[in-house]
Amino acid sequence: MTTTNTAPALLAGMAALARSVDGGDPDAEPVVLAERADVLVVRVGDVVVKAHRPDMDEAVLRDRLVLASHPGLRGVVLPPVRWGDADGWVARVEDRLVTAWPWGEPVHPEGPVPWEEAGRLLAALHSVLLSGLSEPVTAVPRCGAPARLARTVRELDRVDSSSAVTEIRRAHATLPSWVRAPDAADWRDHEGGPAGLVLAHGDWHLGQLVRRRDPHAAREGSGDGWLLIDTDDLGLGAPSWDLGRVAAWHAAGLLPSEVWERFLGAYRRAGGPAVPAVGDPWPAVDVAARVYVVQSAAVGVLRAGREGRGLDEVDQALVDTCRRIADLHASR
DSSP states (O other): OOOOSSOHHHHHHHHHHHHHSTTOOTTOOOEEEEEOSSOEEEEETTEEEEEOOTTOOHHHHHHHHHHHTSGGGTTTBOOOBOOSSTTTTOEEETTEEEEEEEOOEEOOTTSOOOHHHHHHHHHHHHTOOGGGOOTTOOOOOBOSHHHHHHHHHHHHTTSOOOHHHHHHHHHHTTSOHHHHSTTOTTTHHHHSGGGOOEEEOSSOSGGGEEEOOOTTTSOTTTOTTEEEOOOTTOEEEOTTHHHHHHHHHHHTTSSOHHHHHHHHHHHHHTTOSSSOSSSOOHHHHHHHHHHHHHHHHHHHHHHHHHHTOOOOHHHHHHHHHHHHHHHHHHTO
16 A cells, blocks of 8 residues: 555555456555545556545536446447446545546656647547437536636635736636636636636646557547546536646646647547637637636645745746736736
């Protein structure tokens, strides 16, 4: 068992759950894949179990699991593992909601990065016809990207002020009101924009790609079984949310232009609706990019504070981009 700061009872309960599902290895030791203050992800053999954040709404989580398992998303999204009866999507372990998933090989940090495949998968997700998703889909939640930003900003409000926090707040103030108030009743009138509302991942980055070497798992033409994972924010929203983090890193100088073009070009060639087929993509992704600059900078500042260190190079680049965003909007 790997070393973790998590309560031993939670880790042991998650391991027992993983061993109980179909294909679970009764002798496999748990390996912690990700551990944050609000989330724990553990692998046991070929099963991955996730303890979701404590405030996760169980009904909304179940709706997202139904979506992820729907045949209409096959070859695009990794489906969850169901156990027991037909309602066996979610378990409770130490009062945490826990789900189970097949193991998939993540993007290797030193290997080739499948930017084109990522673009094609996101275009395929955004092109799913919601009207064509028959039962058992009964509800499509709102994409969780705006709510994720709001949670991060609330956490930032609880830390001492600093020059970095000031710049993040200045950039946050440039965002439209419907982004800063994610519970606004009229969000549908604003969020979709020209592209309309689609099925969006809501928290996409390279860590949300895995490869399943299963010829039946991959969408025809998708290539070697790459799939999207982590459906905690899956739902109805603007397709630009899923391009926003990549655009943010490009704007901050953390992602080379040629990589951005590879990703964007593949998305466009696959018919992705977030941006025009030709021409300047930035008007379509500007709000989402600013959201992810603000959120990523805030996460970096919060992490540095928890670890008792200064900002690293990436954190500082994002804070500097917040300053440029705020200065640009102040000059208009």
